[in-house]
Amino acid sequence: MEFVLSEMIDQVMTARASQKALYIQGGGTKRFYGEPMQDIGAGSLLDVSAYRGVINYQPSELVISARAGTPLSEIESLLAEHRQMLAFEPPRFGPSSTLGGCVAAGLSGPRRMMAGSLRDFVLGATLLDASGTLLRIGGEVMKNVAGYDVARLLTGSMGIFGPILEVSLKVAPCPLAELTLELELDEAAALDRFKDWRSKPLPISATAWLEQEERGRLRVRLSGSDPALASARRFIGGEVLEPDAAAQFWDSVRDQTHPFFRALPLWRLSVPPSSPPLGLGSVLIEWNGGQRWLADGPIEPDFVRKAAARHGGHATLFRYAEPPVVPVLHPLPAGVRAISERLKHEFDPTGMFNPGRLFREF
Numbered sequence: 001m002e003f004v005l006s007e008m009i010d011q012v013m014t015a016r017a018s019q020k021a022l023y024i025q026g027g028g029t030k031r032f033y034g035e036p037m038q039d040i041g042a043g044s045l046l047d048v049s050a051y052r053g054v055i056n057y058q059p060s061e062l063v064i065s066a067r068a069g070t071p072l073s074e075i076e077s078l079l080a081e082h083r084q085m086l087a088f089e090p091p092r093f094g095p096s097s098t099l100g101g102c103v104a105a106g107l108s109g110p111r112r113m114m115a116g117s118l119r120d121f122v123l124g125a126t127l128l129d130a131s132g133t134l135l136r137i138g139g140e141v142m143k144n145v146a147g148y149d150v151a152r153l154l155t156g157s158m159g160i161f162g163p164i165l166e167v168s169l170k171v172a173p174c175p176l177a178e179l180t181l182e183l184e185l186d187e188a189a190a191l192d193r194f195k196d197w198r199s200k201p202l203p204i205s206a207t208a209w210l211e212q213e214e215r216g217r218l219r220v221r222l223s224g225s226d227p228a229l230a231s232a233r234r235f236i237g238g239e240v241l242e243p244d245a246a247a248q249f250w251d252s253v254r255d256q257t258h259p260f261f262r263a264l265p266l267w268r269l270s271v272p273p274s275s276p277p278l279g280l281g282s283v284l285i286e287w288n289g290g291q292r293w294l295a296d297g298p299i300e301p302d303f304v305r306k307a308a309a310r311h312g313g314h315a316t317l318f319r320y321a322e323p324p325v326v327p328v329l330h331p332l333p334a335g336v337r338a339i340s341e342r343l344k345h346e347f348d349p350t351g352m353f354n355p356g357r358l359f360r361e362f
Contacts, residue, residue: 001051001053001067004050004051008046008048008128008163008165009128011044011046012046012128012130012132012162012163013132015043015044015046015352016130016131016132019350019352020042020043020044020352021038021042021043021044021352021353021354021355022043022044022045022046022352022353022354023037023038023040023043023044023045023046023354023357024046024048024104024162024163024353024354025046025047025048025049026048026049026068026069026096026097026098026100026101027049027071027096027101028096029092029096029097030101030104030105032319033105033107033158033319034105034158034328034329034357034358035327035328035356035357035358035359037357038355038356043352046163048068048069048098048100048163048164048165049096049098050069051067051069051165052066052068052069052070052071052074053066053067054066054070054075054078055067056168059082059084062084062171062172062173063123063169063170063171064078064079064168064169064171065124065166065167065168065169066099066166066167067099067100067165068099068101068103068163068164068165068166068167069098069099069100070098070099071095071096071097071098071099072086072090072092072097072098072099072102073092073095073097075099080174083173083174084171084172084173085171085173085174086121086169086171086172087111087115087116087171087172088108088111088112088115088116088117088118089108089109089110089111089112089115089254090102090107090108090109090118091107091109091254091255091256092254092255093255093256094255099167100163100164100165100167102118103122103125103154103155103164103167104154104155104156104157104158104164105156105158106118106119106155106156106157109254110205110207110208110250110253110254110286111205111206111223112287113204113205113206113207113286113287113288113290114206114223115172119152119155119156121170121171122138122151122152122154122155122167122168122169123151123168123169123170124136124137124138124151124167124168125137125138125154125164125165125166125167125168126164126165126166126167127154127162127163127164127165128162128165129161129162129347129348130162130347130348130349130350130352130353134165137150137151137154138150138151138168153343157358158354158357158358159353159354159357160344160348160354160355160357160358160359161343161347161348162347162348162353163353175205175223175224176224176225176226177223177224177225177226178205178221178222178223178229178246179221179222179229179233179241179243179246180219180221180222180240180241180246180249180250181219181220181222181233181236181237181239181240182218182220182238182239182240182241183217183218183220183236183237183239184215184216184217184218185209185216185217185218186216187209187211187216187283187285188276188277189216190209190216190218190285191275191277191289193218194207194273194289195273195274197236198273198288200235202222202235203222203223203224203228203229204220204221204222204232205221205223206219206220206250206253207219207220207221207285207287207288208249208253208284208285208286210260210282210283210284210285211282218238219241219246219249220236220238221246221250222236253284260282260284260293260295261319262295263295263296264295264319264320264321265295265299265317265318265319265320265321265324266293266294266295266317266318266319266320267295267299267304267315267317267318268291268292268293268294268316268318269291269293269294269304269308269313269315269316270290270291270308270313270314270315270316271289271292271308271312272290272312272313273287273288273289273290275289275311275312275313278292278294278307278308278311280294280296280299280303280304280307281294281295281296281299282294282295282296283295293318294315301315301317301326302326305330305331308330309330314330316328316329327359327360329358329359332359340359340362341361344362
């Protein structure tokens with residue numbers, strides 16, 4: 001691995017000396033996300049997929065550290081041997097998905113509503129900056145929080161601060177048991193149920209509502225002990241989904257292989273869970289109402305964003321067929337934008353890392 005690291009450092013130094021852009025890539029499963037990549041011919045590609053392998057794993061401490069190019073499948077298989085997991089259920093989008101890409105994209109899956117987001121699990125990271133220096137941020141144990149917020153800053157940065165080379169994450173024990181319930185409800189009724197359930201100590205680890213076969217179907221995953229699941233099942237009602245079918249469904253939502261996600265453009269709306277039906281078109285609702293996917297053909301971007309903002313949320317153009325004329329991410333408030341620009345300048349003063357991938361201007 002020392003040779004691979006040395007090669008990457010040399011590539012960074014060469015790109016800086018020649019004042020050319022450097023585009024960072026791992027498994028390539030998230031190339032669709034964010035602003036379109038500019039013409040790589042004007043720069044070069046920094047492939048971190050060869051920089052892989054688990055560095056440290058302590059099951060008793062619930063911590064794992066690995067290099068950025070390590071496939072998520074390898075990490076999850078290792079954790080499963082000890083009945084542990086990545087509680088935020090990162091979307092994989094394909095077998096070549098890597099840990100570095102997972103953190104750089106900052107995306108979380110169905111269990112995020114119960115466990116927290118990816119950012120909540122980052123303990124530390126190593127970043128390669130524009131001068132070829134390795135910046136070790138944070139730590140590898142939960143008691144060591146030095147630089148904790150800076151490590152979190154890399155989550156969702158899309159590589160604009162530089163390549164993430166190593167990451168330390170908190171992991172969690174697997175649930176003792178799980179089951180999925182299915183109910184037939186329309187959108188408004190499902191949102192009312194979410195509101196009611198939020199005030200109850202129910203072991204709900206994921207929810208997903210969408211319209212299928214002209215009927216609204218709500219699936220609710222319960223995770224915990226057998227007595228807790230039995231009590232919640234009596235309270236919630238519905239039919240128990242067969243375990244294999246349930247696992248297949250949640251994987252299809254997590255990895256966006258469900259037919260719903262094939263429609264383009266695909267919008268991701270983040271709104272307060274208490275928001276009513278938005279009336280924008282075909283939706284898939286997750287996180288007890290907090291995350292809403294919109295897939296209903298061409299929709300005026302300004303209309304979508306104003307609808308989300310009206311309820312205190314924001315909208316991201318998650319997938320698209322043609323290069324969009326509007327920014328992919330919801331426009332930032334002026335203050336947050338200024339901070340983001342200053343941080344970019346501190347980590348990457350020449351602006352060579354992934355230019356335009358997170359925000360078009362930098």
